[in-house]
Amino acid sequence: GDSVTQMEGPVTLSEEAFLTINCTYTATGYPSLFWYVQYPGEGLQLLLKATKADDKGSNKGFEATYRKETTSFHLEKGSVQVSDSAVYFCALSPYTGGFKTIFGAGTRLFVKA
């Protein structure tokens, strides 16, 4: 079945460091891909999305490119801030089966000042 695998955390970085969180997926067809973020004590928020191959999603300095050939959707940010500390979830939504969202296990990011 469809699934998402993302790098295990926690990831600890200093402020202004470069961030990469790896994400790969398994799916039939061409799903939409998402990154959601969960800040402490808050609900899931969409961070960015990409709906077809080679699309780049971007928001708040974060970027991810839909790579069909490597079935990947890695999250990157050039300079992290303390306020980026959160749990990041890679997810996909196939174009079948009611379009439910399938999540990875999440990667916790800690950014130190």
Added chain:
Amino acid sequence: DTGVSQDPRHKITKRGQNVTFRCDPISEHNRLYWYRQTLGQGPEFLTYFQNEAQLEKSRLLSDRFSAERPKGSFSTLEIQRTEQGDSAMYLCASRPLGQMNTEAFFGQGTRLTVV
């Protein structure tokens, strides 16, 4: 506020009791989903409604779990004879029909603690 609303936000119950959670989706969204999230894990799909019809149920949804969406608007998730393993965050999400590239919008969740 026009987002997905869940009630209650927190619920503590004794083992063996029944609990019911409510979800109010975004008003024009036909699709409604329930997920369960345990500590350190991503949300796991439980069930899905299109309007009032429950179209898919995960194997995670045991016989003690039942969900309804009687008028195609709000939904309820009931857990009977709760067990400690039911302790989790229960998330509701909605999305509109016919927009294939749209993401799901999530509520804040109901955190259940079974003692």
